[in-house]
Amino acid sequence: MLRLLGQHVALRVNVTKGPLFTGAVVSQLVTRPSTYARTFLSVTRPLLVEKDTATKRKAPAAKSDTATGDKKTPAKSASKTTAATKEPAKKPVKKPVKAAVKSKAYVPLTRMKISREDRPPTGRRSPFVFFIQEFLKTRVSKSLKDSAEYMSQAGQEWRALSESEKQKYQDASAEDTKRYLRDMIEYVERVDPQVLKAINVQRKAKGQQRWKVPPEAKPKREKRPLSSFMRFLRDPPPEVVAKLEGLGDMTWLKRNSILGEEWRQLSAETKASYTEAAKKEREEWRAQHGSATTSA
Secondary structure, eight states: OHHHHHHHHHHHHHOSSSOOOOHHHHHHHHHSOOOOOBOSSOBOOOTTOOOTTSOOOOOOOOOOHHHHTOOOOOOOOOOSOOTTTOOOOOOOOOOOOOOOOOOOOOOOGGGOOOOSTTSOOOOOOOHHHHHHHHHGGGOOOSSHHHHHHHHHHHHHHHHHSOHHHHHHHHHHHHHHHHHHHHHHHHHHHHSOHHHHHHHHHHHHHTTOOOOOOOGGGSOOOOOOOOOHHHHHHHSOOHHHHHHHHHTOSOOHHHHHHHHHHHHHTOOHHHHHHHHHHHHHHHHHHHHHHOOOOOOO
16 A cells, blocks of 8 residues: 555656656656666667756856957947937028129120110211202102202202302301311210221121221320430431431331441430430420329
């Protein structure tokens, strides 16, 4: 009885996880000690024995960081720029852009628009024009044929006039010439020279005669006093003039080259006469126009 009770207890204690066995098998497992028989290939173990105290293969211990010498990298701190605390990025302030000054586009002279104010004044009228204007006051042409006949008659009557009869028309033309010169002087002073060029370019393209500024209307350039050397070039001594005449015809450049050499070889007394004359003229000019620098 006690033997059966011991077998029953041993079975519950030692073989709790195994399969169910018969009493004889359990008796052998409990009473017979575990033996090992080493063979060449394997080790014999008790069959179907599982004990909590059985030796288990230990897993290799994990190497510590201090043993290998590796330093743990510090864990990254939480990002400071979270959605709650993240500040909005400032937009760069754009500098005010200055408006670029548009340069005037180049316009060819042939296409330049010329206003009525920029056009030259009306030209002077001849004595015959004044006669034609008076002749046509009493005649009305209804066609081109009538106009041609009237012009032919006016030409015949003009040629038949005496000089005394033409005088009033000549006086009217003289007055109109003065008016034209006054208008031209005022026009040349205020108009852009580029406009004058455009007028002539456009007239040339149309096959018309080039428009010229009358000499009386051109701005007069004030003459400045001459230097002593320039006075020598314009009025050399008689002996130098005779030398130049002996050389025959020559270019203006060659003549000035010879005079330059003569000036360098000129005696001090003769050169002083040109210097004194230039100095006197310069002092007179300064007295009228104030102090100004002029070469001696």
